Amino acid sequence: MREGVEKPDVLVDINRLDHLARIEELSDGVLRLGALAKNSETANHPLVREHYPLLSEAILAGASAQLRNSATNGGNLMQRTRCYYFYDTAMPCNKREPGSGCGAIEGFNRIHAIFGASDKCIATHPSDMCVALSALDATVQVAGLQGSRSIQFEEFHRLPKETPQVDTNLRHDELITSIDLPLSSRAYADHSYYLKVRDRASYAFALVSVAAALDIQGGVIRRARVAMGGVAHKPWRCKQSEAILTGAKPDISVFMEAAEVEMRHARGYEHNYFKIELGRRSIVRALSIARNR
Numbered sequence: 001m002r003e004g005v006e007k008p009d010v011l012v013d014i015n016r017l018d019h020l021a022r023i024e025e026l027s028d029g030v031l032r033l034g035a036l037a038k039n040s041e042t043a044n045h046p047l048v049r050e051h052y053p054l055l056s057e058a059i060l061a062g063a064s065a066q067l068r069n070s071a072t073n074g075g076n077l078m079q080r081t082r083c084y085y086f087y088d089t090a091m092p093c094n095k096r097e098p099g100s101g102c103g104a105i106e107g108f109n110r111i112h113a114i115f116g117a118s119d120k121c122i123a124t125h126p127s128d129m130c131v132a133l134s135a136l137d138a139t140v141q142v143a144g145l146q147g148s149r150s151i152q153f154e155e156f157h158r159l160p161k162e163t164p165q166v167d168t169n170l171r172h173d174e175l176i177t178s179i180d181l182p183l184s185s186r187a188y189a190d191h192s193y194y195l196k197v198r199d200r201a202s203y204a205f206a207l208v209s210v211a212a213a214l215d216i217q218g219g220v221i222r223r224a225r226v227a228m229g230g231v232a233h234k235p236w237r238c239k240q241s242e243a244i245l246t247g248a249k250p251d252i253s254v255f256m257e258a259a260e261v262e263m264r265h266a267r268g269y270e271h272n273y274f275k276i277e278l279g280r281r282s283i284v285r286a287l288s289i290a291r292n293r
């Protein structure tokens, strides 16, 4: 709105819906993060720190302390891209103005996608928190005029395809009420790590980030979750890496193979080829640190 990209006729303030600001453990062990709970409160909550340290790390890697004190969990999910052309209303942008073209594809595309892009849009999703939520198999609870429903985190954000102006699968009349973390993802608490690579040490968006989560038992990876940020229109789950890691020994050679298999499908543009090698190394580094914890 400040940049003139959005010009809503009506703005509804939902900040007084106090019941959406809770963080609570449900009877089945699910940890429910209210949509209006603040990012800082979520990152520092004792149950999040103990059972989902990956999420804590990812949130604290994002934005600044002041922004995290104001930003809500639901708002974090609804962030739009940081593509420069999206914010420059003098430039063409299919996301801002469908059918106008994409300034980034032939322009300065250093921060843009290497996975899942289309010929309409190559933007990336800016959130750190969402990368960890994807790796932790979170679900998004939403309510609307047709009732409530639950959306798997992986299905919440969309790839650009032909309609880059549509960022999520949230319907027009729906509101996010909470984000739920499953009990089963507590198995990653001992061996997880969020690696964020950026141009400066703080208050910068990720060029590439990796959320790595390993469930290691008896010297073998029982389950693995790997997700990347800064590389696609949505948090990018590395399913091919996960398949290589599952059932393997947590050795560096396996980590390198897992990274290679995933990055083989990346596609660079004029200014962002470096992200392919950076992504490969970042996966190996994040997995190595997660294993050593």
Ligand code: SF4
Pocket (backbone or CB within 6 Å): 081, 083, 084, 085, 086, 092, 093, 094, 095, 096, 101, 102, 103, 104, 105, 120, 121, 122, 123, 164
């Ligand atoms: Fe717009 Fe997407 Fe192109 Fe950026 S990459 S200019 S957001 S259409």
